[in-house]
Amino acid sequence: EEAAEMNWSYVSDHKFRLQFLRADLYDPKEAAERMIRFFDLKKSLFGAEKLVKDITLDDLDEDDMETLRSGYMQLPPYTDMAGR
Numbered sequence: 001e002e003a004a005e006m007n008w009s010y011v012s013d014h015k016f017r018l019q020f021l022r023a024d025l026y027d028p029k030e031a032a033e034r035m036i037r038f039f040d041l042k043k044s045l046f047g048a049e050k051l052v053k054d055i056t057l058d059d060l061d062e063d064d065m066e067t068l069r070s071g072y073m074q075l076p077p078y079t080d081m082a083g084r
Helices: 002-006 008-012 014-023 028-046 062-070
Strands: none
Touching: 002 008, 002 028, 008 014, 014 028
16 A cells, blocks of 8 residues: 555556466465565565665665675576566
8 A cells, every 4th residue: 555655657567466466376365465565575675765666786785785695596697588
């Protein structure tokens, strides 16, 4: 609800919503609950000001960057055919 009030076009974007539907095998109730959990987690990690913005490497703090550099997580240098 908070995200929708901040930027309705971000929250209602077809491609954005489709990610949640696909993750929950097109179950709209489960997808809606997943979207709510996504925004709750995003707000707790990055704050309300980033709630309706895409997170980039510039949004990470030094500890986050060190975790990425450690190899624990790896970001491919390209996107796959699905744009991820």
